[in-house]
Amino acid sequence: AQSVTQLDSQVPVFEEAPVELRCNYSSSVSVYLFWYVQYPNQGLQLLLKYLSGSTLVKGINGFEAEFNKSQTSFHLRKPSVHISDTAEYFCAVRGLGDDKIIFGKGTRLHILP
Amino acid sequence: DGGITQSPKYLFRKEGQNVTLSCEQNLNHDAMYWYRQDPGQGLRLIYYSQIVNDFQKGDIAEGYSVSREKKESFPLTVTSAQKNPTAFYLCASTPTGTYGYTFGSGTRLTVV
Numbered sequence: 001a002q003s004v005t006q007l008d009s010q011v012p013v014f015e016e017a018p019v020e021l022r023c024n025y026s027s028s029v030s031v032y033l034f035w036y037v038q039y040p041n042q043g044l045q046l047l048l049k050y051l052s053g054s055t056l057v058k059g060i061n062g063f064e065a066e067f068n069k070s071q072t073s074f075h076l077r078k079p080s081v082h083i084s085d086t087a088e089y090f091c092a093v094r095g096l097g098d099d100k101i102i103f104g105k106g107t108r109l110h111i112l113p
Numbered sequence: 114d115g116g117i118t119q120s121p122k123y124l125f126r127k128e129g130q131n132v133t134l135s136c137e138q139n140l141n142h143d144a145m146y147w148y149r150q151d152p153g154q155g156l157r158l159i160y161y162s163q164i165v166n167d168f169q170k171g172d173i174a175e176g177y178s179v180s181r182e183k184k185e186s187f188p189l190t191v192t193s194a195q196k197n198p199t200a201f202y203l204c205a206s207t208p209t210g211t212y213g214y215t216f217g218s219g220t221r222l223t224v225v
Contacts, residue, residue, distance in 0.1 A: 041219070051212060099163060101213075101214060105155035
């Protein structure tokens, strides 16, 4: 079985500063990894995904994530945040051959003016 | 445009009443999922279905029921047996063999 740990429940950061949202996973098989974003009272939207190949994955809205197999991590980064990035971010994992995705508990990103 | 439609967006019900949440997709996706979201708890899987007329329980199926009579539709019934039904409910779908979900915009259920 897989599990996902998002290490921070809330992350405050000043506008135009860089941010990193941390995610660690556990799995006995190969995995696919995802980051989703949720704006208030809306569904989740896919930011980026790692399926195979290059460990640095670029997504929408200037976000990127790096898959680190040895550290079982998939941290999300953005070099300069904007007020519109205020949202909740979910890391998720799907094991090879599994029929469902397991989500972390989410990290709320607060952008400070 | 293709997508997933959840209706209604907000739903109020009295305690003890059953209520059905709608989820319809026109993406021709095979698999559909229902998640419950509570503050600080992330998404918890209620039920999922990979083909018509078949579905499996997720982690928190007690007090819920589903049906999958058509590929496009996967309604969720919250029964009176669900002890704490007030939550945000999300429906998702994915084609067979691909890896990420497409989500609907959610239904916020409040039981009073």
